[in-house]
Amino acid sequence: MGTEFWVVAEHRGGQLRRPTLEALGAARQVAQAAGGKTAAVVLGKNAGNLAAELGKHGAARVLWVDNDNLDVYSSGGYTHALAELARAQKPDAIVFAASAQTRDLAPRLAARLDTGLLPDCIEMNWDASDGRILAKRFVNSGKALATVKARGTPALLTTRPKAFAIASDTGGTADVVRCDISIDASHCFGKVKQYEQPAAAKVELTEADIIVSGGRGLKGPAEFAILDELAAVLGAAVGASRAAVDAGWREHAAQVGQTGKVVTPKLYIACGISGAIQHLVGMTNSKVIVAINKDADAPLMKLADYAVVADLFLFVPALTAELKRSQK
Ligand SMILES: Cc1cc2nc3c(=O)[nH]c(=O)nc-3n(C[C@H](O)[C@H](O)[C@H](O)COP(=O)(O)OP(=O)(O)OC[C@H]3O[C@@H](n4cnc5c(N)ncnc54)[C@H](O)[C@@H]3O)c2cc1C
The missing domain is CATH 3.40.50.620 (HUPs)
Known part of the structure; x- marks a missing residue:
């Protein structure tokens, strides 16, 4: 052969x-x-x-x-x-x-x-x-x-x-x-017992074309709802920084970075994530990066194709509403 x-x-x-x-x-x-x-x-x-x-x-x-x-x-x-x-x-x-x-x-x-x-x-x-x-x-x-x-x-x-x-x-x-x-x-040692589907991962992170990701700037688990809503409009998966995962706001399957998943979506929207090197490792090869942060000097804002200096609690719902309007 x-x-x-x-x-x-x-x-x-x-x-x-x-x-x-x-x-x-x-x-x-x-x-x-x-x-x-x-x-x-x-x-x-x-x-x-x-x-x-x-x-x-x-x-x-x-x-x-x-x-x-x-x-x-x-x-x-x-x-x-x-x-x-x-x-x-x-x-x-x-x-x-x-x-x-x-x-x-x-x-x-x-x-x-x-x-x-x-x-x-x-x-x-x-x-x-x-x-x-x-x-x-x-x-x-x-x-x-x-x-x-x-x-x-x-x-x-x-x-x-x-x-x-x-x-x-x-x-x-x-x-x-x-x-x-x-x-x-x-x-057959090391056999998988069962696969669990994480509730939030409607779209698998590593296979998603669009990812909306949240960090410590979200302030708590309930506040991730605004990212879920934006993700639903975009058909996106929701990711998280390790700070958000360690705080128990999101499951580990959603973590992007060195000790999480490496993702390469067409669009990565980072909300309230500073951009520590361990996070960047997981998403830096995304095609287009949008960062939303109050701090214009955060490292991710320097890397982003579009850096939005804003309070995410005001900007994200407004973006979602605008996208919904444009989809009608
Ligand atoms: C060995 C090791 C492995 C690691 N692996 C990973 C990993 O896989 N993934 C990972 O992410 N991290 C990892 N980390 C942790 C990493 O170093 C950072 O601590 C973490 O990424 C910080 O998360 P964050 O950006 O959400 O939080 P922070 O650094 O605290 O940033 C929060 C950001 O939110 C902004 N913000 C706050 N409020 C608002 C608001 N209302 N509107 C807009 N912006 C706001 C702030 O300006 C700030 O920039 C690892 C660390 C180590 C040591």
């Missing part, structure tokens, strides 16, 4: 997660440059029905490990299944969309296969001179952009959500290959 790049599909409740299709777009473009093909790997008992969508978006093959023990994510089970599959089929690269799950899985797999891992890539290219993948990723808390070369075979990479376009619909179909991997309950 020629060059083949794999994308490991992440799915929940019978649905593919959107960043998987972005990872597929990235992998397909590099595979084409390398004169190779893209395959998707699907783990789980009833997951074979995802093949049609993966085929449409450019996977020439879908390798389906159909096993009861893979129905729910486990660190041990998924690592074992992927390692066995990779050893048998020898792909050139394995690409994952960066997520809480793959932050656990990809390093384990890299260690098991004794290969390198490039996490959170925002660009991927093919270097024909030595037949390796060149990727770009932020380092030093987002202050520098490094161009790095994948080492080891297979090369392992994760793609940052929203950094790549979703693979376009080619109308193609994938050959579904059922793969028999011997796996039993003893492999």
Whole structure:
């Protein structure tokens, strides 16, 4: 078989997660440059029905490990299944969309296969001179952009959500290959017991095009209602600074920053957030940044594309009302 790049599909409740299709777009473009093909790997008992969508978006093959023990994510089970599959089929690269799950899985797999891992890539290219993948990723808390070369075979990479376009619909179909991997309950340590949907996260933060985020300037949990209202009008997700999360005003799933989530929306509206470096790390690559703050000298006001010097309790409701009016 020629060059083949794999994308490991992440799915929940019978649905593919959107960043998987972005990872597929990235992998397909590099595979084409390398004169190779893209395959998707699907783990789980009833997951074979995802093949049609993966085929449409450019996977020439879908390798389906159909096993009861893979129905729910486990660190041990998924690592074992992927390692066995990779050893048998020898792909050139394995690409994952960066997520809480793959932050656990990809390093384990890299260690098991004794290969390198490039996490959170925002660009991927093919270097024909030595037949390796060149990727770009932020380092030093987002202050520098490094161009790095994948080492080891297979090369392992994760793609940052929203950094790549979703693979376009080619109308193609994938050959579904059922793969028999011997796996039993003893492999499946670190099993997820249940997924909880945070009440406030109607739109998943890392997948949102627009984020309205609040900090200590909000003064309390009830006051976040004005951000919820603005977010509802914009179809946005609501994020928070660590100060707001530590105060118990918002759940940890909403935290943006070094110890929270890294987000790259088209529009990030920061309300009452000063812009400490640990917060900036999580949102600095947003396309357009709006900061609303009483203090014109707050660090985030310097970084913002639009810095609004205002009391957020006056400005945000007025903005929401104006947007509602314009949508009528
Ligand atoms: C190891 C480590 C990891 C960390 N990880 C994170 C992280 O992941 N994410 C994160 O966010 N932080 C993180 N922090 C904390 C970070 O250093 C800051 O303390 C935090 O980001 C501050 O949150 P804030 O901007 O909401 O609060 P503040 O810095 O207190 O800022 C509040 C802002 O609100 C403005 N304001 C007040 N009232 C109004 C009003 N009525 N209208 C408009 N503006 C108003 C003020 O002018 C001020 O600029 C971390 C810190 C450490 C040490």
